Amino acid sequence: MPWWGYLLIVVALLVGVALGFFIARKYMMSYLKKNPPINEQMLKMMMMQMGQKPSQKKINQMMNAMNKQTGK
Structure with a gap:
């Protein structure tokens, strides 16, 4: 596998972690608003x-x- 393949995997992992964090944060904010x-x-x-x-x-x-x- 060429070096850009590994780079693509690392970038995809970082994007997935960041996206998961923001989705979880938005979910918790809406949950606390509905269930104070x-x-x-x-x-x-x-x-x-x-x-x-x-x-x-x-x-x-x-x-x-x-x-x-x-x-x-």
Whole structure:
């Protein structure tokens, strides 16, 4: 196989990796837009389902803890 054949394989591999990255990024952006992470309303509903009466102070504490954990 001539040298340009190897070059073509390397270029195709690099293009495939770059294209895969951008397609995966676009997919994740649209997924997060359709399915947002937990917000205050969802947290309040989960606490009520677990039998706890959520106060706004407790919800704010949990949201702050979750945001700190995810690095926001």
